[in-house]
Amino acid sequence: MEFESVIGLEVHAELLTKTKIYCGCTTEFGGKANTHVCPICLGLPGSLPQLNKQVVELGIKAGLALNCEITKVGRMDRKNYFYPDCPKNYQITQDELPLCRNGYIDIELESGEIKRIGIERIHIEEDAGKLLHTKRGTLVDFNRAGVPLIEVVSKPDIRTSEEATLYLTKLKSILSSCKVSDCKMEEGSLRCDANISIREKGTEPFGIRSEIKNMNSFKAVEKALHYEFERQVKAVTAGEKLTVETRRWDETNNETTVMRSKEEANDYRYFPEGDLVTLNISDEWIENVRKTIPELPHEKEARFIKEYELPKYDAHVLTLTDSMAEFFDEAAKLSKDPKAASNWIMGDLSRLMNVEGTWVEDLKFAPNGIAELIEVIKDGTISSAIGKQVLEAMFESGKLPKAIIEEKGLKQNNDEGAILEIVNKVLDENPQVIEQYKSGKTRILGFAVGQVMKATKGQANPGIVNQLVEQEVAKR
Known part of the structure; x- marks a missing residue:
């Protein structure tokens, strides 16, 4: 009997706003515990929330970039549950009327096939606080409570852990490019939970699912899904009965372990949030947000292939970050030799940045430096080998190639x-x-x-x- 996975992902992304979703407290990461708080985000009696308009706009922006329909008349809802990091004992979120619905992301499989992964919904909500487990007990930091989130819920269209990684990578690149979220997993601004079940290949009904939490990198997601698939196949093959569970990924032992059983669905007793008005989103508002969406990474990749005749691999690597794509784009135009620009940026320049642990935005020189380097090699002023030395000097000093060549006496000998x-x-x-x-x-x-x-x-x-x-x- 051959089995396949049925996987759905729930991704929480903190939004790039300066203030929280329902109050004026800062969303800045870090800070002394419980200093970025006020009566509203602490849920103190008598405090009233006020929805941050930018949160709605960023949610719409994410939805449009992910090919979603925008819900024009919506609302916020209360999701009731008790947990120490939830100061009000309920979370203000969206239930029946999410901001965005029915979107999709296209991923390219290793075979070259394009596969469409559906997006069920995107809703806006507030983040919870953070629990700190110490030898003295568990402490709570409410600085993160009330930080705005979007939750992007995929349809169960993913079949392998590799497809999950491709989906997450593309989702992250789109949200980052649109400046919806900084997507820094190390700071918790991008978090992912996964639902996985198995079924016999060729059948339609879903199996008994497990939800996996505590995954702090895409590699962890891939490893956890692979492990859980093998675990469920082994259990079913042995005649064991699976139960609906929430499991955590144990990075140390590379396995999932049971957190709690979920034999029955949680009753969160959702009901409309009476302290916030109905959301009315006009066509004009949606179109104004649409105008702010930049060229997305996959669109840049396609353009680089067509306009600059780059190999697909080059175009993909150069569009992994906005800063790299913009730097290359300018260097390609100035040099009029896109392939040479690509070679220098992906090769020696990337090597230098990796050694120093820096990013394109930290460079001391602009794209015209790469264009000038290509020029002096083409006109015979220096050789490619000397060009490597010149680039290292540019990296250290920020000076342009011609100045470095003159200063160091590196001009090529043609005698x-x-x-x-x-x-x-x-x-x-x-x-x-x-x-x-x-x-x-x-x-x-x-x-x-x-x-x-x-x-x-x-x-x-x-x-x-x-x-x-x-x-x-x-x-x-």
């Missing part, structure tokens, strides 16, 4: 007479080059070229060096 003298000296000192070449080992010429470049400290024109080495070896 054939001077280079010829060095070639003959290298051949005189390495008679084995002639012997091996005449015996058919032509690759020895590369050694001779390397020795000449070393003797000229990399400043000899490589084309002239190659030509002269071949010429002089053939004469002997």
Whole structure:
């Protein structure tokens, strides 16, 4: 019997607002515990919420970017539950009338097939506080309570852990690009829960699902889903009865463990939030928000392939972040050589950034620096090898290539007479080059070229060096 997964993901993304969803407290990450709070976000008696308009706009923006329908007449609801990090004993969220519905994300599978993952709904709500477990007991920090969220709920269209990772990666790139959320998983501003069940391939009914929590990276999501699939298959094959459970991912032991059983659905006793007015969203408001949506990463990728004739791999890597895509786009236009710009940015520049742990936005030079580097290599001022040294100097100082070349005396030597003298000296000192070449080992010429470049400290024109080495070896 062959089984397949049925997976749905629930992603919480904190919104990029300066203040909380129902009060004026800051949403800034960190800060001394319980200092970013007020009577409203603490749920003190007599305090009344007021919905932050920017939260609604960012929710609409996310929905439009994710191909959703916008609910024009909606409301906020109370979701009742008691937990120490929920100061009011209820959460203000949306139940029957979510802000956005019926969207989708298209992902590209390894085979090249495009698969559409449906989005059931996107609703806005407030975040809870944070529990801090210590040796003295559990403490609560309410700084995060009331920070605005969107919850993006996918349809159960995902079939493998790899598809889940592709979906999450694309969702994150869209939300980041739209400036809806900073999506920093390490700060908790992007969190994911997964629902997974199994069924025999070719059948329609869903199996008994498990909800997995406590996953703090996409890799953890992939590993947890893979483990849970294997666990459920093993249990069903052995004749065990599965039950609806909430499980946590144990990163240390690479396994899921039971948190609680959910044999019956939780009764949150949803009802309309009486302290907030009905949401009325006009077509004009929706269109005004639509105008603020930038070119999305997958749209940039397609444009780079078409406009700059880049390989798909290059275009994908260059659009992983907005800052990288914008830097390349400008460098490609200025240099009029997109492939060369791509090679320098994805190669040596990325290596330098990885070593230093920096990002494109931290660079000391602008895209015109890459364009100028390509120019001085093309016109023969320096070789590609010297270009690597120049780029390192640009990275450290922020100076432009021409200034660095002048300052360090790196200009390429194109004097054939001077280079010829060095070639003959290298051949005189390495008679084995002639012997091996005449015996058919032509690759020895590369050694001779390397020795000449070393003797000229990399400043000899490589084309002239190659030509002269071949010429002089053939004469002997």
